[in-house]
Amino acid sequence: MKKNIFLLTALIILFLLFTSCKPIIITDPKLVPPKNFTEVKITDYSISFSWDTVEVASFYNIAFSSNDEIYISLIEQCESATNFELKSLLPNTKYYFKVRSHISSEIYSDYSNVVSFTTLPTNPDQLLFPPKSIYVMCDANDCTKINLSWEETENTTKYEIYYMHDFDIGYKVLTTVADTNYVHTGLDVGKIYNYYIISKNDVGHFSKKSEIVSCGTWFKNTSINNAIDVSDGSSYAFEFSNLSNVQWIKFNTGLSTEVKFTAKQNIESSVLSFTLCKKDSDDTMTFLKTVYAVSEKDIIFSELTTDSEYYISIDLVFGETSNASNQTNVYTIKKNS
Numbered sequence: 355m356k357k358n359i360f361l362l363t364a365l366i367i368l369f370l371l372f373t374s375c376k377p378i379i380i381t382d383p384k385l386v387p388p389k390n391f392t393e394v395k396i397t398d399y400s401i402s403f404s405w406d407t408v409e410v411a412s413f414y415n416i417a418f419s420s421n422d423e424i425y426i427s428l429i430e431q432c433e434s435a436t437n438f439e440l441k442s443l444l445p446n447t448k449y450y451f452k453v454r455s456h457i458s459s460e461i462y463s464d465y466s467n468v469v470s471f472t473t474l475p476t477n478p479d480q481l482l483f484p485p486k487s488i489y490v491m492c493d494a495n496d497c498t499k500i501n502l503s504w505e506e507t508e509n510t511t512k513y514e515i516y517y518m519h520d521f522d523i524g525y526k527v528l529t530t531v532a533d534t535n536y537v538h539t540g541l542d543v544g545k546i547y548n549y550y551i552i553s554k555n556d557v558g559h560f561s562k563k564s565e566i567v568s569c570g571t572w573f574k575n576t577s578i579n580n581a582i583d584v585s586d587g588s589s590y591a592f593e594f595s596n597l598s599n600v601q602w603i604k605f606n607t608g609l610s611t612e613v614k615f616t617a618k619q620n621i622e623s624s625v626l627s628f629t630l631c632k633k634d635s636d637d638t639m640t641f642l643k644t645v646y647a648v649s650e651k652d653i654i655f656s657e658l659t660t661d662s663e664y665y666i667s668i669d670l671v672f673g674e675t676s677n678a679s680n681q682t683n684v685y686t687i688k689k690n691s
Contacts, residue, residue: 484564491641
């Protein structure tokens with residue numbers, strides 16, 4: 355009797371273990387992958403297709419790939435509709451799709467056979483190119499603003515601006531504008547901001563990324579009005595006690611169209627940016643270019659306008675403000691005549 359009770363108990367335990375580890379899910383035999391995929395509409399930037407209805411399916415999940423190897427399962431689930439459209443694709447490119455039927459999020463069929471569609475080539479008259487000559491500059495009167503401007507591109511109705519100030523987060527969409535300029539406001543002081551721009555139109559075409567441009571927000575106590583005039587060729591030393599410390603210098607070109615500065619830093623491996631701006635007749639500042647220097651380097655600005663006033667902001671963008679010998683980072687700059 356005791357032996358029979360022991361065996362019965364053991365069987366019950368095994369049954370419970372088995373059923374708890376491998377729950378039995380009864381699925382409908384009619385839950386099958388979708389079939390008969392049909393092209394609905396294909397453009398140079400979008401693909402739309404449909405499939406036969408699966409009777410018991412509540413919704414469908416679509417996965418797509420550009421190489422038939424790595425598939426992305428779309429977060430958006432196609433409800434009971436049996437058609438799907440994917441936009442913002444590259445022209446003249448083959449894309450691969452597979453679809454599965456769902457009764458619920460836990461109960462679904464296998465994926466269907468892979469089906470592929472190729473976007474059309476873009477009409478040459480509709481090709482979009484990224485903006486060129488992007489100018490970026492921290493506002494001369496407000497260190498929490500960065501001004502961006504760029505040249506207009508053909509066939510473009512709007513520009514999408516991306517920015518990044520944290521490498522861990524990456525680039526994010528800042529805004530979309532119709533104009534060729536934008537002011538990024540409410541920024542943190544003493545940080546570097548990176549930007550790129552994409553040209554778009556109302557049809558759905560878009561360009562490749564523009565070049566990446568960078569700009570640092572300036573230290574609050576720094577004013578362009580305190581710029582040191584280095585036109586006479588004297589040497590000036592600037593001390594950088596922190597990464598937000600920006601120094602301004604100014605000079606007049608006189609009869610020259612090219613200016614060369616000899617710059618030397620006492621702490622190696624620190625990177626400084628030299629941002630050249632031109633003061634116009636109406637006292638507005640125009641950003642021209644930014645160059646970077648490590649340790650000792652000759653900095654040359656060419657194609658300047660004669661007898662004009664230029665400003666340069668010097669910014670420690672990376673490196674040490676002091677070293678093991680307690681030396682403060684000092685940069686000496688001299689305008690060569």
